[in-house]
Amino acid sequence: MTADKLRLGVNIDHVATIRNARGGDNPDPVRAAIMAEAAGADGITAHLREDRRHIVDADIDGLMAALTVPLNFEMAATDEMQAIALRHKPHAVCLVPEKREERTTEGGLDVAGNDTALAAYIAPLRDMGARVSMFIAADRVQVDACLRIGAPVIELHAGAYADAWAEGRWDDRDVELAKITHMTAYAHDLGLEVHVGHGLTYDCVGPVAALPQVAELNIGHFIIGEAIFQGLGPAIVQMRRCMDEARA
Ligand code: PXP
Secondary structure, X not given: OOOOOOEEEEEOHHHHHHHHHHOOOOOOHHHHHHHHHHOXXXXXXXXXXXXXXXXXHHHHHHHHHHOOOOEEEEEOOOHHHHHHHHHHOOOEEEEOOOOOOOOOOOOOOOOHHHHHHHHHHHHHHHHOOOEEEEEEOOOHHHHHHHHHXXXXXXXXXXXXXXXXXXXXXXXXXXXXXXXXXXHHHHHHHOOOEEXXXXXXXXXXXXXXXXXXXXXEEEEOHHHHHHHHHHOHHHHHHHHHHHHHHHHO
């Protein structure tokens, strides 16, 4: 069975990274989100990190006020972030592992090793009406754990696949794509909604977008980088085209 239209969530964290390099207000991630929406983004993703290295609290206020498409609020499973999510009531909450020393989100959440605590943690977020997703490796043990704790959505970490592609390690790329392919079908058969994200580019998005059960891709760093050369709207339109051509 095929998911409905493949959605594109645009992650605007790195607009805030550029702003924060200098301080001040420019460039404004909320303005980028509004432009992304106009260019065809089906949702906006923003990760409020504990260290506020890119998105800050005021950005979440601004996004909630300005967006007409859903906000996918990425966060670590901490009490502070749960309180912020409950206050803002975003459409979706994506739980990600977070380490202060990492440059970007490395690896997936260990849902299997923390299932009891995570089940209790997501209950109020679900009760509040958020679509809760878990950012996990393409690993059956983790998928099973997501089902067990009652998370309706998983997002599979595409980082290893994208890195292998970027570095020309074609055998590794094929292995990683096979993992994503199998776990997408497996999770979908269990009734979970499947998203994929991290590291996706025009080059490597196609094989993932082609998987019929994938409902959403979340893409940030590459699009924001391309925006320097093409402009944000055209970069989103081109990513959308890559996805649609692969899906067709
Ligand atoms: N999905 C999740 C859960 C993420 O944490 C991120 C950012 O790390 C992305 C998607 C987007 O990844 P990228 O910026 O590499 O496209």
